[in-house]
């Protein structure tokens with residue numbers, strides 16, 4: 685049959701990258717980066733070739749979570765070599781700026797940096813590129829969805845009403861941009877006391893499941909609020925990489941299986 689010509693003005697694919705999946709949240713601090721890094725490690729454990737682009741320009745946390753540091757090399761002065769750890773090929777805006785420096789770029793510079801990370805990083809052959817987005821519904825999300833062929837978005841939220849309200853806005857934005865919603869993840873869903881085993885719902889429980897049902901999108905997982913998850917991320921080896929068989933890692937494996 686006839687080969688479909690790519691529309692040069694429409695969303696582009698990255699050569700060698702089969703799928704691009706965006707991880708989004710309405711609010712900051714709900715665990716979007718934690719889900720991104722653990723999902724990347726879970727996909728790698730399945731034998732997929734995985735990349736992770738940390739596009740959270742205002743708070744890039746993937747260098748710490750994946751335990752990488754140092755300035756990425758650019759041997760030819762044009763392309764950038766990604767870093768690699770835990771089976772994940774990664775690049776972060778945090779590696780291109782000083783750690784303690786606030787990103788005070790104007791919109792166009794930000795968009796330039798984003799496109800540079802998508803196009804000029806030598807991602808190699810990947811089955812999946814996970815993009816850890818900044819929270820909210822701003823320029824980065826819009827540019828990414830319009831310039832690149834995003835296969836789908838995963839929306840992370842805590843069960844609280846305030847977080848859900850913003851998550852809903854994010855889903856509405858993706859609908860408008862014609863990016864399919866692959867599903868929602870409830871993070872910090874439940875907490876089991878490590879001393880006594882008592883289960884508490886610090887931020888409520890089930891709010892995301894109800895919202896997902898209302899919107900007709902899958903609930904991909906409920907991730908517990910758990911000290912080990914936080915310690916693992918802070919230590920540079922996400923729980924899926926450091927304790928792949930732990931109960932805490934199972935929720936992330938479930939997301940990887942569902943995608």
Ligand code: ADP
Pocket residue numbers: 709711712713714715716717718719745871872907908909910911913914915917918
């Ligand atoms: P976001 O990317 O949405 O801003 P992060 O993934 O950076 O959120 O998470 C914010 C903080 O909460 C981090 O310190 C992270 O380790 C911690 N955290 C996230 N999810 C969990 C969880 N399920 N259990 C314990 N700590 C978590």
